[in-house]
Amino acid sequence: MKTLDILxxxxxxxSANKIRSFLTTLGIxxxxxxxxAMLAIGQGxxxxxxxxxxxxxxxxxxxxxxxxxxxxxxxxxGRGSAKSLTLADAQAISQEVSNLKGVSPEVSGRYQVTAKGxxxxxxxxxxNSAYPxxxxxxxxxxxxxxxxxxxxASKVAVIGPTVRDDLFGVDSNPLGQTIRxxxxxxxxxxxxxxxxxxxxxxxxxxxxxxxxxxQKFLAGDEYVTSISAAAQDAESTATVQQQITDLLLTxxxxxxxxxxxxxxxxxxxxxxTASSVAQIFTxxxxxxxxxxxxVGGIGIMNMMLTTVTERTREIGLRKSIxxxxxxxxxxxxxxxxxxxxxxxxxxxxxxxxxxxGITYFGLIQxxxxxxxxxxxxSVSAAIGIIFGYYPARRxxxxxxxxxxxxx
Amino acid sequence: xxxxKNITKTYLSGNVQFQALKGVSFTIQDGEFxxxxxxxxxxxxxxxHILGALDTPTSGTYTxxxxxxxxxxxxxxxxxxxxxxxxxxxxxNLLPRTTVLRNVMLPLVYAEIEAEERKKRxxxxxxxxxxxxxxxDHLSNQLSGGQIQRVAIxxxxxxxxxxxxxxxxxxxxxSQTGEIVLKTFQKLNQERxxxxxxxxxxxxxxxxxxxxIFIKDxxxxxxxxxxxxxxxxxx
Numbered sequence: 318m319k320t321l322d323i324l325x326x327x328x329x330x331x332s333a334n335k336i337r338s339f340l341t342t343l344g345i346x347x348x349x350x351x352x353x354a355m356l357a358i359g360q361g362x363x364x365x366x367x368x369x370x371x372x373x374x375x376x377x378x379x380x381x382x383x384x385x386x387x388x389x390x391x392x393x394x395g396r397g398s399a400k401s402l403t404l405a406d407a408q409a410i411s412q413e414v415s416n417l418k419g420v421s422p423e424v425s426g427r428y429q430v431t432a433k434g435x436x437x438x439x440x441x442x443x444x445n446s447a448y449p450x451x452x453x454x455x456x457x458x459x460x461x462x463x464x465x466x467x468x469x470a471s472k473v474a475v476i477g478p479t480v481r482d483d484l485f486g487v488d489s490n491p492l493g494q495t496i497r498x499x500x501x502x503x504x505x506x507x508x509x510x511x512x513x514x515x516x517x518x519x520x521x522x523x524x525x526x527x528x529x530x531x532q533k534f535l536a537g538d539e540y541v542t543s544i545s546a547a548a549q550d551a552e553s554t555a556t557v558q559q560q561i562t563d564l565l566l567t568x569x570x571x572x573x574x575x576x577x578x579x580x581x582x583x584x585x586x587x588x589x590t591a592s593s594v595a596q597i598f599t600x601x602x603x604x605x606x607x608x609x610x611x612v613g614g615i616g617i618m619n620m621m622l623t624t625v626t627e628r629t630r631e632i633g634l635r636k637s638i639x640x641x642x643x644x645x646x647x648x649x650x651x652x653x654x655x656x657x658x659x660x661x662x663x664x665x666x667x668x669x670x671x672x673x674g675i676t677y678f679g680l681i682q683x684x685x686x687x688x689x690x691x692x693x694x695s696v697s698a699a700i701g702i703i704f705g706y707y708p709a710r711r712x713x714x715x716x717x718x719x720x721x722x723x724x
Numbered sequence: 725x726x727x728x729k730n731i732t733k734t735y736l737s738g739n740v741q742f743q744a745l746k747g748v749s750f751t752i753q754d755g756e757f758x759x760x761x762x763x764x765x766x767x768x769x770x771x772x773h774i775l776g777a778l779d780t781p782t783s784g785t786y787t788x789x790x791x792x793x794x795x796x797x798x799x800x801x802x803x804x805x806x807x808x809x810x811x812x813x814x815x816x817n818l819l820p821r822t823t824v825l826r827n828v829m830l831p832l833v834y835a836e837i838e839a840e841e842r843k844k845r846x847x848x849x850x851x852x853x854x855x856x857x858x859x860x861d862h863l864s865n866q867l868s869g870g871q872i873q874r875v876a877i878x879x880x881x882x883x884x885x886x887x888x889x890x891x892x893x894x895x896x897x898x899s900q901t902g903e904i905v906l907k908t909f910q911k912l913n914q915e916r917x918x919x920x921x922x923x924x925x926x927x928x929x930x931x932x933x934x935x936x937i938f939i940k941d942x943x944x945x946x947x948x949x950x951x952x953x954x955x956x957x958x959x
Contacts, residue, residue, distance in 0.1 A: 322833045333821055634817040637778065638831040638879070639806020641799045717778050721813065 318644045327652050330624075341620040342660040344613030345700065349664025349693045350671060351606035353685060356692075357672035359599025361683035366595050370588045372512050373520070374452040376418070376548040377584040378558050380410075380565070382540075383577060400540040401569065401578040404528070407544045409568060414546070414560045416553040419447040422541040424531040430484070430524060432496040437483040441498055441524045443531020451547040454520055459492050459507030462527050470529040474498075475507040479522040498524070501534055551585065558583050613660065614700040621653050621708035632712050633720025646713035653705025654698060661697030665690050726752040726775070726887060726919070731784035731794075732942075733770050744770040745781070746942035752921070754886070757913040759922040759933035767942040769891075772923045776811060776889045777804040789886050806835055810880025814892035816872045818864040824850070824875050825860050831883045845882050852916065853878035854908050870901035877908060881918070888912070888920045894929055906932045 331338045382401045407422035424443035429436055448454065449461050456475065466473055474496060476484075485491040495502045503526060512520050532539060548557040558581050562574065571577055625632070632645055672683040733745040744767045752758055762768040773779040774786060777793055780801070786794045788808055796804065805811075810831075818827045828846040837845070850860060853874045859867060864875065873893060880888050890909065894902030910932060912918045922933055930936045931950075938946040 318834055319836055326833075329822070630815075630817060631819060634813075634819075635830070635834075636802065637776070637805060637811050637817075639802050639834045639883075641802045643799075644834060718773055721817065 318640070318647070323648055323651055326648055327655050330648075330652055331655065334624075337620060338656060341616050342656050342663070344616035345610070345657050345660025345697055346613075346664045346667060348606065348610030348613040349661050349697055350666075350668035351609055352603060352696075353665055353668025353689050353693055354671040354675070354683075355602035355606045356599060356689040357668070357683040357685045358675065358681060359595065359602050360686060360689075361672075361676070361681050362598060363592055363595035364684060365682050366591045367588060370584060370591060372453060374545065374547055374584065376551055376554045377451070378546045378548065378554065378561060379582040379584075380544040380546065380561060381580050381582065382542070383579050400538065402541050402544055403539055404532075404541060406565060406568060407541065409564060410544065410546060410561055413564055414557060416549045416557055418547040418549050419451040420547075421445060421448045421451040421545045422528060423448070423543050423545065424528060424536050424540075425542050426531075426535060428498050428535070430480070430496055430498050432484040432491075432494065435484050437480065439480055439483075439522055439524060441526060441531070441535065443528040443535070444525050445528045448525065448545075451545050452520070454512070454525075455510040456507045457510040458490065459505070461507055462525060466527045467529050470527060470533050472501060472503045472530060472534075473506045473527065474503040475509060475525040476505055477509050477519075477521040477523045478511040479519065480524055481508055496524070498526075499535055554583060554585055610696065610700065614657070614704040617653055617656055617701065618704035618708060620656075621649060621705055622711070624652070625649065625708050625712045628712075629715060629720050629723040632715050633717045633723065636715070636717035637721065642713040645715075646709040649709035649712045650702065650705045653709070654701035657697045657701030657705075658694075661694050664697070665693055668693070725754055725787075725789065727785075727787040728775070729785045729787075731771075731774060731781040731786060733767075733774065733779075734782045744942055745774075747784070748939070748942070748944055749784075750937060750944065750947060752919065754919050755913070755917045756935060757910070757920045757922070757933045758935045758937060759924060759930035760937045760939060761924055761927070761930045762939035763925055766940050768923055768925075768939050771939065772889060772891055772921075775887075775921060776809055777801045806831065807883065808886050810883060810885040810888045812873070812876050812880050812888065812890040812893045814895035816876050816896070818872060818875060818879075820865055822864055823861050824855070824864060824867070827864055827875055828878045828882050831879060835883060845884075846878070849878040849882040850875070852881055852912065854904075854911070868901070869897045870904050873897060873901075873905045874908060877905070877912075881912070886919060888918055889923070890920065891923045892925075893922070894924075902929070 380402065402422075404422055407420050411417060411420040421444060425440055427438060428441050429438050430441070444462060445467055446462055446464055449456070457478070459475070461475055462473065465471075476491075476496070481489065481491055484496065485494070491505050492508070494505050496505065497503070509520070509525075528541075546557065546561060548554040562577070562581055565579055566574065566577060569578055635645060669685050672685050675681055676683045728751070729749050731745055731748045732743065735742045735744060748771060760768050760771060770779070774781050777788070777796075778801070780796065781794050784794065785792055788804065791804070793801070793804055819830070825843070825846055828849055829842045832842040832845060847860070855871060855874045855878065859871060864872065867875065893909075894905055897905060906929065909920050909922065913920050922930065924930050935947070935949045937944060
């Protein structure tokens with residue numbers, strides 16, 4: 318039997334039972350489209366987590382103070398509560414550690430901030446002029462905190478766009494205006510560019526003031542709440558982290574790293590952890606969708622078995638006029654594969670539309686990868702062969718005499 | 725030419741052996757119109773299955789056009805059915821919701837004949853079977869019983885087989901349409917020299933053939949030629 322004839326027979330057989338063929342295919346369509354959409358959501362989530370981690374700075378190492386412990390007690394105030402890092406530590410790091418792009422000591426705290434009848438509660442961070450470089454922040458309007466501001470401990474502030482919107486209204490220009498933090502007036506000298514995202518505390522919802530000002534007027538001591546250091550490139554991040562740890566241990570006179578009064582966090586580690594979480598999430602979604610694909614495959618098998626029984630006499634006739642086993646089994650197998658292949662095609666389109674819709678309505682930024690499309694196609698073809706094989710074999714094995722007598 | 729020599733067929737149902745054919749021998753020349761007659765359970769269906777290469781005998785030989793068919797494999801039997809035999813069934817067995825032309829062309833699809841040639845041959849076969857051209861594109865379920873059986877005859881003819889096997893071809897038709905179908909067979913035999921074997925249990929139908937082989941309990945009881953004028957008619 319020629320290939321073209323088999324395809325024609327398949328078309329005639331499937332179009333003879335349009336609704337049944339459609340409903341059977343629907344099982345595969347749903348299976349494939351959910352696999353595509355779920356993988357797109359998973360991969361979209363993965364890349365949005367990655368980009369929000371990237372947005373806090375690249376090749377970043379964050380040093381935070383360790384837990385505060387009172388002598389002889391077991392009560393811990395939690396990590397980051399101790400006051401063990403100083404400006405001098407930050408200066409030592411920037412002088413002694415190689416492959417550094419910048420070091421930014423920070424003093425942060427949450428305060429109620431007021432301006433001309435409005436107020437908001439937000440993060441106020443004392444920073445030096447290296448901050449924009451280290452933490453990937455850019456100024457949209459005005460200027461960032463300068464060395465001059467630092468040495469004179471001037472009362473100036475650079476605010477994030479969210480803070481501006483909250484205090485002065487959306488898209489206003491509050492340059493030169495005054496805000497009050499802890500009863501102290503600060504003049505706005507700059508507004509940062511919106512970065513979007515949330516992740517590790519949105520940098521859009523922050524007020525930046527000179528580090529010296531923060532220590533003098535807000536915190537009232539010489540300590541810093543964290544130090545951010547940026548390595549030159551991704552490869553040197555680990556060695557920079559090691560050098561910083563060693564340096565601080567020496568400076569704080571601590572013998573073993575287990576007893577350190579500070580913690581270092583490497584951005585690559587955070588990213589790896591987050592993306593492995595996202596990957597598990599993707600696998601979970603994908604396997605749930607995969608189950609529906611198997612159910613769809615069983616639907617195909619069910620329909621093919623019904624078809625074989627219904628068409629027993631037809632099979633008998635075909636055999637009596639010279640059809641060989643191979644002709645019959647090929648005919649039924651190709652019917653099954655055609656159904657799953659069509660289902661796969663429609664499923665890819667539907668899955669792509671679902672992913673597009675999810676992105677369009679801003680739920681999550683999805684990403685349909687060519688890999689998942691290829692996977693969906695090969696899985697649907699394989700399902701056709703696997704679930705079509707048994708019915709086709711059953712048809713081919715029918716004895717023509719019995720098949721012709723079948724009522 | 726078709727030669728059957730001492731054919732037996734034994735079925736095993738459970739532990740009981742049942743011998744449907746107990747040694748049957750005959751020869752049918754090309755161009756003969758033979759009826760095989762017998763009551764139900766006589767073994768005539770079994771004989772038809774063997775003659776039609778749907779089944780093989782337990783012992784004995786069956787030679788069709790000089791080829792021993794009795795020892796062939798399943799696929800080889802399919803090959804014989806494709807090239808040498810045309811079937812006409814009591815229950816017609818046309819493909820439903822399929823045009824007349826497509827039904828007749830089906831054997832040519834398995835014979836891998838070119839599409840153009842298929843149409844031509846199907847056209848010829850349908851004319852030979854006496855179906856009017858206006859019905860060629862009708863669906864098989866839009867036809868009357870007599871027309872359906874003529875389509876089935878055309879399908880049996882289309883491969884140019886050496887033997888046409890008709891199993892109770894008038895069984896589902898009223899006597900008037902049955903007569904038309906039988907006339908069609910006679911015409912094919914007389915005008916086109918087709919070898920036809922008609923299996924039936926009715927004497928009136930068997931009468932249309934030139935030679936009647938009676939079979940009972942798996943044995944031939946009588947083999948008679950009643951139309952003397954037609955014996956050994958040259959092709």
